Amino acid sequence: MSAPTTVDPAPAAARPSVRRTAKEPRHTTPARFDTALGWSDRPGLGMALRILLCLLALAVFAAPFLTIISGAFDENARGSVLSFYPHHATLTNMRVAGDRGIWDYFTNSLVIAGGGLLLQLTVSVLAAYALARHRFRGQALVMTLFMLTMMLPEEVIAIPLSLVLGDVPVVGIDLKGTAFGVILPVGAWGFSVMLLAEFMREIPTEIEEAARIDGVGEFRMLWQIVLPLCKPALGVAGVLGFIMIWDQYLLPLIAAKDPTDYTVTVALSVLRNDPEIGSGVVLAGSVIALVPSLVVYLLLQRSLVSGIAAGATKG
Structure with a gap:
């Protein structure tokens, strides 16, 4: 007759596991910095x-x-x-710079940079969506035209642009002396179009197909599905686009009819050539001109870093 079988009253989960309770030495890697220079925490x-x-x-x-x-x-x-x-x-330098109208030039720059960036992002998003998610004849030609905005230096197109702004074809409007004379030429920038198009191409087609089955139209597809996935790229385009527009010098100069139409970058050159003021006033104007770029960068630095990192790891 066989011996009775004994059952362990303790549940299996409560039984001690040899693998879990075994004390094995853990090898940890010391904290260090990984950089392009091969940083090491060892002194030497x-x-x-x-x-x-x-x-x-x-x-x-x-x-x-x-x-x-x-x-x-x-x-x-x-x-x-x-x-x-x-x-x-x-604070005398700041006061003298204010008396010379630096704050009026600063306001002109804010209006132009804000309006120009809004127009630039709108054009870039629409153009990138069409180039990345649709196929049509002449697509390569359209992309080449956008790239020409980066290839041609401002000095080459300065005179033709001045003539066009003085008498816009078809409509015959003179845009010189207005903010639109500076906003419209910066409305299309090839870098932003190329950047956003590359990000939109990486969006899986399955997401778009599932949305179209649910009856999503083009505008809703762009606004609610594509753009939220492109936030890092929008941050990069926003920061670099704002700095590009804010630093414009030749374009505001040829689009102005009167010195009151100048932006802060052109005003700094005027202050520098004024023999009645010293270097401190010019430096005070430079500090004022630096503030918006720093603010925009600090507000969008997370999107800028994540967008650059995402672009570096694609593929």
């Missing part, structure tokens, strides 16, 4: 050399920026001398 000559290179790069990029800020608030500012803090702090 290589680490010292890399720190020196980083400090040198920081000095090259940060020194001019600090000199501009300190000179803007220094009574005896000299633009040709490096200075990291104002020796005689004052």
Whole structure:
């Protein structure tokens, strides 16, 4: 007669597992920085050399920026001398720059940059959607025309553009002296079209097919499905597009009829050539001109970084 079988009253989940309870040494990798320079946390000559290179790069990029800020608030500012803090702090430079109309030029720049960026993103999104999600005759020609906006330097098209702005074909309107004279020429930028088109091509066709089965139209497809998936690319296009428009110099100059139509970039050149003011006033105007670009970058830096990272890992 066989011996009775004993059953363990403890459930299987409560039984100790040898694999779980075994104490095995865990090998952990020490924290370190992975960079293009091959950063290592071990002290030595290589680490010292890399720190020196980083400090040198920081000095090259940060020194001019600090000199501009300190000179803007220094009574005896000299633009040709490096200075990291104002020796005689004052707000006179800002006041004189304001008396010279810097805030009016600043307002002109904000209107042009805001309107130009809105038009540029609208044109870029619509053009990129058509180029990426549809096929039609002459598609390569359309893309080439957008690329020409990046290939031709401003100096080449300055005179023809001035003639066109003075008498727009077909409608016969003079756009010189208006904000539209600067906004319309920057409305199409090949870089934004190319960037958004490449992102839209990566969207799986299954998503679009499923949406069309549910009766989604073209505009709703673009607004509710495609654009939310392209937020990183929109951030990159927004930051770089704003900086491109804000830094325009030749276009506002040829589109202006009166000095009151100048933007802040053109006004800085006027202030620099004025013998009655010093370098401190020009540096104060430069600080004012730097603020919008920094604000836009800080607001969209997460989208900018994620968009660049996404573009680098595609394929």
